[in-house]
Amino acid sequence: MHNILIVDDEPLICKGISNMLAGAGLGIGQIYMAHNAYEALDYLRMEDVDLLITDIQMGAMSGLELMQQAKLIKPWVQTIVISAHETFHYAQTAIRLGAKDYLIKPLSGTQVMDSVRDVLLQAGKSDRPDAGFSPKVQEDYRMESPLEERMALLRELMAGKDGGREAREQLALQYGIELRGPYFAVITVQLRLPDELGERDRNLLRYAALNIGGELTGQGCAALGFYTGPASLGLLLQWDESQYASLGPNKINGLDMTGRSLHFTIKRMLKLDAIVGLSQILRGEGFVPELYDQAQKAARWHKELPDHEVFYYGDFKWSQSSHEPTEEELAAQNNMTVERAMQYIHDHYSQKGLSLHEVAQGTFVSPNYLSYLFKKNTGTNLWEYVTKLRMEESRRLLLETDLRRYEIAERVGYDSPEHFGKMFKKHYGISPSELKR
Structure with missing residues (x-):
């Protein structure tokens, strides 16, 4: 069953699309409706959403900005854009952000149904019980295996032999592959293959994962894939x-999103767990061996944090003597990170548009790692913690002041009193007006 979030500042459009989809027989579970991007972000943070249908022009935050935030929160969420504008720039930006379709208002029922059906059918291919390693996967990836000579040269480049000069020259001469950059990063993936698999099946799954990695990372950058082991x-x-x-002002957000999306897609399509290591982004091809080493080092932290799967090198404070932090040093680092995050949240929870990524910037770690650490150390989701603070303050204001509902909503970071009322009732089980009485 797929859950859908519909976002439009015209309530009648939201309701119309919702009613149409509810009776369509497309295997739809929950349909959520939001009337601005800030409301939509709350649903994306707190509910399982598979498909986002969003308008573009919606006031303070546009649908395109919402798409960017949605990709950072849940990189795998599919998007359909609806707009009253046929402007090429809007359509181009939406497609670059991964929109599966761009529909022009006024909408026809057939148009919406066909678009949603196509997106859900495509997503449903990886949701079938047999969608893991099966004849279908074998059919999809029965292609010519990548040239081992090319992969060997890429491994030489990663190893930094002779500065990688000879490997670079051979890659350019034999395969037309040039490292132009000037910015580079490396991702490593360790697949958790079942012991009972034969060599042919293991190779096939490894090749399928390489294809997935190439497709995901090849959007917006050049990507070269290679095997590093069985x-x-x-x-x-x-x-x-x-x-x-x-990539925007915070480049690491994009890399973090790619790593999480890669892990999620391998797990969803191939039914395999994987450990993903992410390097930093550095300028200059001479840093490639160092970046490969960084990605490998990052992935090794799975031994210390076995319930985490995607690791970014910059999340760990490497000592001046280059040894990996001890368990005690790591625990101290992590506690300090969570304390810093909690302080940042207490100082900014009333800010409209506060995001996990802003908190992560304020605590100097990636959003993915902060989210993991916060839940591990406090037992609660980071955004649930933000919501709890907002609800406690709003309850105090309701009981101790004569402020109106819209004034309280603004003071605790909500764009609309209606959305504030929904969140309050979900948290306390009664509406603000019922509490006031």
Whole structure:
């Protein structure tokens, strides 16, 4: 069953699309409706959403900005954009952000149904009980295996032999592969393959994972995939100046999103667990061996944190003597990170539009790692903690002041009193007006 979030500042459009989809027989579970992007973000943070249907122009935060935030929260969420504008720039930006369709208002029922059906059918291919390693997977990936000579050269490049000069020259000469960058990063993936699998099946799954990695990372940058072992692979990413600029002000968010999306897609399509290591992004091809080493080092933290799967090198404070932090040092680092995050939240929870990524920036770790640490150390989801603070303060204001509901909503970070009322009732089981009485 798929859950859908519909976002439009015109309630009648939300209701119309919802009613149409509810009786469509498309295997839809929950349908959520939001009337601005801030409301939509709450649903994305707190509910399982598979498909986002969003308008573009919605006031303070546009649908395109919502798409960017949605990809950071849940990279695998599919999106359909609806708009009253046929502007090429809007459509181009929406497609670049991963929109599966761009529908122009006024909408026809057939148009919406066909678009939603296509997206859900495509997503449903990986939801079937037999969608893991099966004849279908074998059919999808029965292709010519990547040239071992090319992979060997990429491994030489990663190892930094002779500065990688000879490997780079051979890659350019034999395969037309040039490392232009100038920005580079490396991702490593260790597949958790079942012991009972034969060699052919193991190779096939490794190849399928390499294809998934190439498809995901090849959007917005050049990606080169190579095997690093019988159940492991690497991806060398490179961005030119314009591609690098398009990553936005916080480049690590995009890399973090890619790593989580890669892990999620391998698990969903191949039914395999995987450990993903992410390097930093550095300028200059001479850093490629160092980046590969960083990604490998990051992934090794799975031994210390076995309930986590995606590791970014920059999340760990490496000592000056280059040894990996001890268990005690790591625990101290993590406690300090969570305490810093809690302080940041207490200082900013009333801010409209506060996001996990802003809190992560304020605590100097990736959003993925902060989310993991916060839940591990406090037992609660980070956004649930934000909501709890907002609800406690709103309850105090309701009981101790004569402020109106819209004034209280604004003071605790909500864009609309209606949405504030929904969140309050969900948290306390009664509405603000019932509490006031």
